[in-house]
Amino acid sequence: MSYKRYFSKACYILPFILLAIAAFPAKSQSYTSVNYNMSFPVSLAGDYIKDPGFQGLNIEFGYYLTDHFSLGIRAGWHSFYEERSAQEYTRENVTLYGKQFRYIDSYPVMISTRYTFGMVDDTEAALVTPYAGLGLGGYSFIRRTDMGIYSFSDDKTWHFGLQPEAGVLISLFRKAAINIGLRYNQMFKNSDNGSNGYLGVQAGLQLYPGRM
Numbered sequence: 001m002s003y004k005r006y007f008s009k010a011c012y013i014l015p016f017i018l019l020a021i022a023a024f025p026a027k028s029q030s031y032t033s034v035n036y037n038m039s040f041p042v043s044l045a046g047d048y049i050k051d052p053g054f055q056g057l058n059i060e061f062g063y064y065l066t067d068h069f070s071l072g073i074r075a076g077w078h079s080f081y082e083e084r085s086a087q088e089y090t091r092e093n094v095t096l097y098g099k100q101f102r103y104i105d106s107y108p109v110m111i112s113t114r115y116t117f118g119m120v121d122d123t124e125a126a127l128v129t130p131y132a133g134l135g136l137g138g139y140s141f142i143r144r145t146d147m148g149i150y151s152f153s154d155d156k157t158w159h160f161g162l163q164p165e166a167g168v169l170i171s172l173f174r175k176a177a178i179n180i181g182l183r184y185n186q187m188f189k190n191s192d193n194g195s196n197g198y199l200g201v202q203a204g205l206q207l208y209p210g211r212m
Contacts (some may be wrong), residue, residue: 029064031072033179035204039078039106042197048143049102053080058202060112070114074135078185078200080104089145091152101146106198108185110135110163127171131181135163139187141196159187159196169206179206 037056041049056079062072084100114133139161144153167181180203187196 029208031060031062031064031070031206031208033058033060033074033204033206035059035179035181035202037076037078037183037200037202039080039185040199040201041080042199044080044104044196044198049080049082049104051080051082053078053104053198055079055081056200056202058108058200062112062114064116068116068118070112070116070133072112072114073110074112075109076107078106078108078198080106080198089147089152091145096147096150098147103144103146105142106185106187106196107140108135108137108161108163109140110137110161112136112163114165116169129169129171129177130167131169132166133164135165135183137161137163139185139196141187141193154193157190157192159190159193161185161187167202175208177206177208179204 035058037058039053039056041047041052044050056077058074058076060072060074062070064070080103082102084102086097086099089096089098089100112133112135114131116129116131118129137160139159140156141159142154142156144151146152163183163185165181165183167179167183169177169179171177181201183200183202185196185198185200189195
């Protein structure tokens with residue numbers, strides 16, 4: 001099955017997953033997490049970009065199905081930029097020489113699971129609560145090179161990928177916590193591109209709108 005067909009099927013399945021999440025009892029604890037993200041390349045398009053990316057955002061919605069285990073959906077945007085000194089660049093039958101401005105934009109969409117080492121609905125919850133989790137889904141991946149008046153962009157491609165993560169929640173008050181964590185983004189190779197990977201450092205807020 002091609003990746004395009006895979007993600008087409010995933011788009012049909014996703015609403016049913018969201019309905020399943022919503023069908024859990026009202027006592028299930030919902031959460032919303034919004035985070036700023038910095039990213040550090042490990043292997044991006046064959047070292048096409050090596051500099052860290054300082055533009056990134058991710059948002060997640062989910063439910064704690066038990067006192068420790070949660071299920072949700074997350075999406076994000078991670079951007080990389082690098083300036084290269086004058087050098088040759090070959091694209092198909094064209095070779096140019098000059099200063100390069102390289103860009104990569106990555107858009108992950110994931111089903112997420114997380115285990116929190118503490119009771120999320122406990123009125124005596126610890127100030128600092130660690131967690132570990134995993135995301136499973138796809139990445140839209142776009143690469144562009146600008147040279148003077150010329151701009152070369154690859155077609156947008158989809159990659160199947162994983163997002164293992166670990167972090168801590170630092171309680172602010174009953175309905176909010178600071179989220180600080182690490183999240184590794186692994187994109188597996190497809191028919192058009194090789195595998196890609198980068199490490200994300202995130203910081204933001206996790207909100208619990210259902211808490212009294």
